[in-house]
Amino acid sequence: MRRHQQAVFNAAYHMLGDVRDAEDAAQETFMRAFHFFGRYDPDRPLGPWLKRIAVNVSLNRLQAEKPAGPLDEDAAPLPDPNPGPEALAISRGRTDRIRAELLRLPPRYRAVIELRHFQDLSYEEIARELGCPLSDVKSDLFRARKLLAERLKDLT
């Protein structure tokens, strides 16, 4: 448990963007892993399996918060024109800026980015993990990248 908790926490943190929420999601991930341990294939490494559960747990949480959320990037919150001290602190560094832009993505986009870029899953594996068609995975991933690239253009 201790060996994998950092990676599981980070997978949840990429999706949720809040330390407390990510810790809670990581705990839930381990709970689910214990509960569904019969589904784990012992011939494969445990870490990636746990991280995939963490993404699903986080995605469920995000979708529960916003159940009717369409996969519409326009629905993502726009940046505050008069950012307060908290928003300024978030956008201070490059890392924080990337994290903030990731969190502005719709939950499904965050999930495909996490699974492709941070967990190195193929399109087919992502489709299997999220239970959606391959075409949806590609469409979500490419749109998410396009949005991120546009929003982070000023960083380069």
Added chain:
Amino acid sequence: MTHLTDSQLNEYLDRALGRSERQAVEAHMAGCGECRARLAELQRLFASLENLPERKLQSDLSAGILERLFQDAPSPRPAPRLWTPAFAAQLGLVLGAWIWFCMQAAKWAVPFLTASRFLRIAIPPFRLPIPNLSAVLTISKSLITTPPFPSFSLAFPAFTPPVFNPASITVPALPLPTAGLAGIAVCVLALGLVGNSILLRRPPEVEQ
């Protein structure tokens, strides 16, 4: 000039294209600055994501996980304890009273008859047998007046089994009337049923 699609650029970077498609994309980019710029933009994004540092976990989660595991575990609900010493004693008491009653009624043959009857009737297990007293008495009287087993002899070796005389069995004789015996039997049966219901009652839920 037809530019590469977003899908082609993404799949190129994800190494999801076949060999011929990959070569076609590379051939196009060699002569198209716009597509090279789009690809470079995507590559920068890939690098930004790849270089995103891990957030350090502030505290060990294992204690909280273990606590939640114990909290979420279903409260243990013990199975009904059937073969407790109290139940065994109660069962022995009921069976003993039953056998005594049968022996009182018809000396030695009746317990065997009622035992076989018990085995036939006592399924499901918590149903206690109800004796057919008149039938038991009739059968037992006939057994008492005639030996239960015919005497026989074996050719070799010569052996004569002893004739078992049921009248020789000494049973504590209590001159109780039939109504009294029936009353005792009913009380014993009632005690058995009440005892069963107490012993097998559902335990109260353990509060979390």
